[in-house]
Every structure is written in C-alpha cells, then in structure tokens.
Amino acid sequence: MKNSSVIEGNLKFLSIGDIMQLLGSNGSSGILRIYSLYMSEPGIVYFENGNPVNASDGTLAGLDGLYALFGWTEGTFEFSEERASVEKVINRSRMGIILDSLKMLDDGDIVRLGPTPSDQEGKKEKTDESGNPRVNGPMVDYMYVVDEEDFYDGETISEEGKHGNWIWVILEGVIEILKETPKGPLSILQISNGSFVGSLSSFLVKDHTRSATARSLGNVQLGVLDSQRLSQEYAKMSADFRAMIMSIDKRMKQLSNRAVEYHTQSINIESFIKDKQKVMRQGETGKKLFRIQQGHVHIVQQEKDRYLPLVSLSKDDYFGDFPFFDMGHEPENASVLASKDLKIVSMDAGVFQQEYDNISLTFKNIIENVATCVSATTRMIQKMQK
Amino acid sequence: MAIFNLKKREIECKVVYYGPGRGGKTTNLEYIFKTFRKQITGEMVSINTEGDRTLFFDFLPMGLGKIKGCEIKVQLYTVPGQVQYSSTRKLVLRGVDGIVFVADSLEVRREKNMLSLKDLQANLKEYGLNIFKVPLVLQYNKRDLGEQGIPLMSIEQMDQDLNRQLKVPSFPGSALKGDGVGVALKECTKLTLKSLQRELKWAQ
Numbered sequence: 001m002k003n004s005s006v007i008e009g010n011l012k013f014l015s016i017g018d019i020m021q022l023l024g025s026n027g028s029s030g031i032l033r034i035y036s037l038y039m040s041e042p043g044i045v046y047f048e049n050g051n052p053v054n055a056s057d058g059t060l061a062g063l064d065g066l067y068a069l070f071g072w073t074e075g076t077f078e079f080s081e082e083r084a085s086v087e088k089v090i091n092r093s094r095m096g097i098i099l100d101s102l103k104m105l106d107d108g109d110i111v112r113l114g115p116t117p118s119d120q121e122g123k124k125e126k127t128d129e130s131g132n133p134r135v136n137g138p139m140v141d142y143m144y145v146v147d148e149e150d151f152y153d154g155e156t157i158s159e160e161g162k163h164g165n166w167i168w169v170i171l172e173g174v175i176e177i178l179k180e181t182p183k184g185p186l187s188i189l190q191i192s193n194g195s196f197v198g199s200l201s202s203f204l205v206k207d208h209t210r211s212a213t214a215r216s217l218g219n220v221q222l223g224v225l226d227s228q229r230l231s232q233e234y235a236k237m238s239a240d241f242r243a244m245i246m247s248i249d250k251r252m253k254q255l256s257n258r259a260v261e262y263h264t265q266s267i268n269i270e271s272f273i274k275d276k277q278k279v280m281r282q283g284e285t286g287k288k289l290f291r292i293q294q295g296h297v298h299i300v301q302q303e304k305d306r307y308l309p310l311v312s313l314s315k316d317d318y319f320g321d322f323p324f325f326d327m328g329h330e331p332e333n334a335s336v337l338a339s340k341d342l343k344i345v346s347m348d349a350g351v352f353q354q355e356y357d358n359i360s361l362t363f364k365n366i367i368e369n370v371a372t373c374v375s376a377t378t379r380m381i382q383k384m385q386k
Numbered sequence: 387m388a389i390f391n392l393k394k395r396e397i398e399c400k401v402v403y404y405g406p407g408r409g410g411k412t413t414n415l416e417y418i419f420k421t422f423r424k425q426i427t428g429e430m431v432s433i434n435t436e437g438d439r440t441l442f443f444d445f446l447p448m449g450l451g452k453i454k455g456c457e458i459k460v461q462l463y464t465v466p467g468q469v470q471y472s473s474t475r476k477l478v479l480r481g482v483d484g485i486v487f488v489a490d491s492l493e494v495r496r497e498k499n500m501l502s503l504k505d506l507q508a509n510l511k512e513y514g515l516n517i518f519k520v521p522l523v524l525q526y527n528k529r530d531l532g533e534q535g536i537p538l539m540s541i542e543q544m545d546q547d548l549n550r551q552l553k554v555p556s557f558p559g560s561a562l563k564g565d566g567v568g569v570a571l572k573e574c575t576k577l578t579l580k581s582l583q584r585e586l587k588w589a590q
Binding site for chain 1: 389391393394398428429431433435436440442466470471472473474477480500503504507508511516518551
C-alpha cells in the first residue's frame with residue numbers, strides 16, 4: 001500500500017482534524033490510514049470528494065470509529081488515492097465532525113491514546129547548567145504592557161550605572177543579571193518568562209541608575225510596562241505599604257552587592273556581628289512585622305557556627321514575618337542582629353494583607369517576583385560560600 | 387494564513403469571533419447566518435460546548451472583489467472561551483486571518499472582557515501571532531440593554547479598557563437586534579483582505 005501514498009506525516013505536526021480540513025478543501029478521494037504505537041491495527045478513514053464516508057478504529061466503525069480516531073494524537077498518517085468500495089455511512093458535515101470530536105476530546109468523552117501527556121514544562125524555579133538559579137515569573141498581565149521590544153542573543157538590555165526609568169516584563173526568553181566586579185562580571189541569576197527587569201524604584205526615582213546589567217541569553221521579547229499607570233497606583237497606596245515595597249527592593253539591591261563582596265572576598269563578616277544583639281533568632285516562629293525607627297539591623301544567616309550576613313537595614317525598613325511572600329530570610333531562615341540604639345514599631349500584618357489583596361495583579365506580580373529573586377540570590381550566596 | 391484552493395480557484399480565509407462567554411459571539415453569527423442567507427454556502431455547524439456554543443459556517447463576502455482571479459470565501463467561527471477546550475481552540479485559532487472581539491458592555495463584565503482579551507493575546511502568541519498585527523476589530527455588544535436601565539459601561543470607558551494599546555476599529559453593537567453586526571464583520575474582512583494582499587505582494 002505504501003507505494004500509492006500521496007501524503008504522509010506525523011500527527012504531532014498535523015492532527016487528524018487538520019488532515020480532514022486539508023483533504024476536504026482539496027476535495028480528495030481515497031483512504032487515510034493512521035498508525036499509533038498503542039494500537040496493533042491502523043485506523044482507517046474513507047474519503048469521497050473531501051468528505052469522510054466511513055471509518056474504523058479497529059473496533060468501532062462508521063461515525064463512532066471516526067470520533068475515536070481523534071483520540072489518536074500520537075503517531076503517523078498516510079493518505080493514498082485509491083478507490084474503495086465502502087458503504088457511505090457518515091453523512092455529517094466535515095467541519096461538524098471535527099468540531100464535535102475536538103469538543104468530546106476536551107471533555108474527556110474520547111479516550112486519548114497513550115500515556116497521558118505531561119503538562120507543559122515545569123514553571124518552577126530551575127537551574128541552568130552552571131547551577132545558578134533561574135526564576136520564572138507569574139502570568140503576565142498584558143493590560144499593563146504598552147509596547148513590545150525584541151532583543152537578540154547577547155544584547156545588553158540595561159547597563160549597571162547607566163540611567164534608565166523603564167521597567168520591563170519578560171514575555172519570552174531568558175535574561176541574565178550581572179554585576180560588575182574587579183574580577184570580571186558576576187552572574188547573579190537568570191530570570192525568564194513573567195519576571196521583571198528593572199527595579200521598582202526605576203520608575204519612581206528620577207534619573208534612576210541601574211544597579212545591575214541585564215543581558216539576553218538567546219532571543220528575548222520584552223513588554224514595556226505602563227510606568228505612568230504603575231506610578232499612579234503606587235501613589236494611591238498607603239505610606240507604610242510604599243515604604244515596605246521600597247524596603248524589599250532595597251534588599252534585592254543590597255543582596256546583589258553583597259554577592260559581589262562575597263565573590264571578591266572583600267567582606268568583613270566580623271564587623272556585622274560585633275557588638276550586636278540578637279533580636280530575632282533563626283527558625284523562630286510566631287514573629288511579627290517591624291518597622292525600624294532608629295538604629296540598624298543586619299539580617300544574617302547562620303549555618304552551624306558560620307555567619308552569612310545578607311542585608312543591612314536602617315530607618316523606615318521592615319523586617320520580621322512578612323504576611324504574603326517568602327524571601328527565604330528571617331524569621332525561618334535568618335537571624336536579625338541589631339545595633340544597640342535600635343528602636344522599632346510593631347506593624348499590623350493584617351492591614352498590609354488587606355492592602356495587598358486590593359492592589360493590581362501586576363503590582364502583586366512585581367512584589368512576588370522581587371521576593372523570589374531575593375530568595376534565589378540568597379541561595380546563590382549560600383552556594384558560593386560552601 | 388489563508389488557504390489557496392487551486393482546484394476551486396478560491397481563497398479561504400478564517401475569521402474568528404472571540405470574547406468572554408455569553409458576550410454575544412454566537413448571537414452575532416446567528417444574526418449573520420439569518421440575514422445574509424444568500425451569501426452563505428452550506429449549513430451552519432453548531433456544537434454545544436459547556437456554557438457556550440461553537441459555531442461554524444462559510445460566508446461569501448460581497449463587494450470585495452477577487453484576489454488574483456480567485457473568489458474569496460470566509461470561514462466564520464466562534465471559539466469556546468472555556469480553558470478546557472484547548473483542542474477546539476487550537477484548530478480554530480491556527481491560521482486565523484482576522485478576529486472580531488465581542489466585548490460585553492455590562493458593567494459587571496468589565497473584568498471578564500479584559501481577561502478574555504489577555505487570553506486572546508496569549509493564545510495568539512502560542513500560534514506565533516501578535517495581537518498588535520493580526521487584523522482585529524472590537525464590537526461593544528449589548529448596547530440595547532442600556533434602554534432597560536441595566537448599567538452599561540460607556541463607549542469611552544470600554545475604549546480605554548480594551549483599545550488603548552490596540553487602537554483598532556471599534557463598533558457599538560446589539561447582536562440581538564443586528565446593530566453593529568454587519569459593519570464589524572465587513573470591517574474585519576476588509577482588514578483581513580488588505581493584510582492578505584500585503585502578504586501576497588511580499589511573496590512576489
């Protein structure tokens with residue numbers, strides 16, 4: 001039979017619905033055979049002038065057989081132009097059959113052959129070849145995207161130390177965040193789809209200077225966020241909430257600077273611990289959220305008897321148990337060491353939670369994304385010190 | 387991309403009605419099917435998908451002339467909005483040439499409209515299409531309900547919500563009464579053919 005085949009291919013590329021449309025608009029007559037690894041016999045559909053007239057999936061015949069064939073989503077097909085003397089038992093219109101079958105397939109009324117296809121590749125945090133973390137962001141809210149920009153492999157999107165007020169969201173692709181060091185550029189982390197490029201302060205502070213370099217790994221499509229809309233929304237938030245957002249942003253910046261210090265071994269760990277008082281112990285639970293009024297604290301991770309200073313916070317910064325995201329810092333995974341003149345106020349986490357619930361999806365995404373990047377960078381530092 | 391049927395000397399292009407569930411996509415197509423009976427070849431295929439119906443039929447647009455001596459045939463589809471119907475959506479959206487986005491004017495559906503448009507963008511992207519480039523028109527449906535005192539969004543607000551970035555033609559409409567149905571389809575087929583002709587020139 002093979003020799004009379006006029007078209008053949010893979011069902012992955014052209015599904016049976018597509019093939020039927022193609023044969024239909026071509027007005028072809030002949031036999032379509034479908035081979036699946038999961039069936040011993042091929043499925044058969046007979047066509048006359050582009051319309052299916054009979055079919056079989058090995059057990060069922062006629063229209064029911066044809067419906068069942070839509071469940072054969074893996075395999076190969078071939079169509080041969082040959083006269084077949086079969087009874088015309090299918091009278092429904094071609095498009096009707098296709099649309100109906102696909103509906104039944106999606107409803108689960110048609111059995112999909114083979115092992116259940118796994119969901120699209122993992123959306124969680126992955127690592128690249130060098131073991132550095134890669135952060136995937138949440139679903140993009142396109143309502144905030146005002147423009148799209150394309151970058152080719154290796155292009156610099158924003159450069160450390162240069163001015164820039166844009167904030168982008170990655171629509172597709174991977175971006176590497178780098179910091180300049182005397183020992184050459186240091187890769188802090190990789191971010192991909194849904195992650196944001198540019199910190200929150202970039203659209204709030206005039207003449208903002210970029211704190212890191214962003215470079216595309218492979219081709220990248222970015223969406224430019226509506227900074228006017230974001231800053232309007234930001235202006236409507238309460239002062240406390242704004243201060244908290246800025247404080248998280250500060251953590252991210254400090255953490256990448258700290259990564260450079262660890263990398264160049266220019267950090268004096270002793271200076272962070274000396275004369276400090278532990279106000280929150282790593283692993284403690286049931287802690288509250290605090291705002292600093294005076295003095296400063298260091299967030300320090302402890303591993304056995306080794307200290308790993310992460311960030312230093314001062315007036316108007318927040319520390320403690322943040323209600324709606326996890327940065328992998330205090331109180332579970334880090335201690336808080338305070339200067340002697342520390343003065344703090346306890347904040348009501350419930351009020352923050354309420355305000356958080358009411359902000360736009362994009363702002364939530366940005367905050368969540370910064371928190372994830374903080375936690376990924378923290379793990380990178382941990383790894384560097386091992 | 388449209389299909390060139392060399393045997394029949396026809397160009398088949400695909401126009402899809404997209405929008406939030408119960409927004410009036412089906413009513414649009416039913417009105418077209420009823421009103422332009424002479425321009426319709428074949429039957430209307432109607433599939434009951436959960437919460438929504440999927441419709442399909444062929445339509446011969448009038449007064450658009452021929453491209454390279456080929457008749458133009460438009461396949462009109464609605465697509466089920468529900469997430470689970472991904473196979474149907476894939477078949478319908480693959481190779482789509484033009485889109486009529488039917489938005490619901492009811493105030494309470496504001497978010498549904500925006501989500502659906504976002505969803506359209508994501509879906510198109512999956513098939514390698516860009517919402518800013520594909521021929522697209524918006525229809526703000528159910529304007530007639532305002533007369534009954536049901537709170538509607540203003541046209542300006544809907545433009546602000548949905549069309550600020552896209553800047554495509556938009557039409558107020560009432561699919562039930564047939565207002566704004568013909569113009570939206572006509573504008574969409576016009577844009578579709580224009581874009582096809584552009585593609586053809588490139589190919590030469």
